[in-house]
Amino acid sequence: MILFLGLAVGIAAHVVYFGLHRPYDPGTLDGQLAWMKSELQLSDEQFQRIRELHEASSPRLRSLASQVAQMQSEFAAFENTRRNSDKVDFIEFAQFVEVRRNISRQCLDSTRRLVMAAAGEMTPEQRRQYFGIVSAAAPEASPLTN
């Protein structure tokens, strides 16, 4: 009887504690920011300002992401046409490259602005850690912190 009671209490304690300290959900902005708060030990004020910065830039970043995705699908269609018809419209391709380069530059600028603005709310130690996280996650992706 006592054995079962102990077992039940142990399991209940485990489940409740695990439920209260559930790992952050990587699929949502809330989960990512909560993880960042814990990782960088941000204060509530810092967290609030950084959250506002991310929420403010989120629509533009989403719009740019959809433009990039559209450019990728256009490029795939362009490449498909070139393979099938063996013809290349160099003027169209040059325009495409120019637009893509322009969007990429906007993406980089937006991201860099957001990273710098968020870093501006942090202490030097937090900033150093934040840049470490950002560059360690994508060393070859983009020179965000340069």
Add this chain to the structure above:
Amino acid sequence: MAGVMRAARPTLPRTAMSLPPDPLDRLLERWDEPGRESPDLSPEVWRRINQDARKPRGVTAWWAEIDAWLTRPPFAALFVACCALLGLFLAEVRVNHQQREQSALLARSYLQLIDPLLKADAAAKAP
């Protein structure tokens, strides 16, 4: 017996002038021979030997021992508290393990959130 005790008593050289009388001497002089052994002693010894021989051995004895301990309220409460602490400890280990595993994933997700180029690349690579 008293004689044996007296004989076994260490004799230290001492003089009446230098040391006070030892109180142990008085106690030893009052020592009596033990009375005759009780007539119940032998049956009682055999009863206990038989009782001990009838006790369960091995795993059963072990369980019986645990059961006997757990019937005492202080030990039962201690056991339940230990179970709760163990549950909490294991939950903490599990949370730490999962957080370590998800840390890299969260960093990548965060970067995809703030960098549309990475997000598009990840979406393109996704099956």
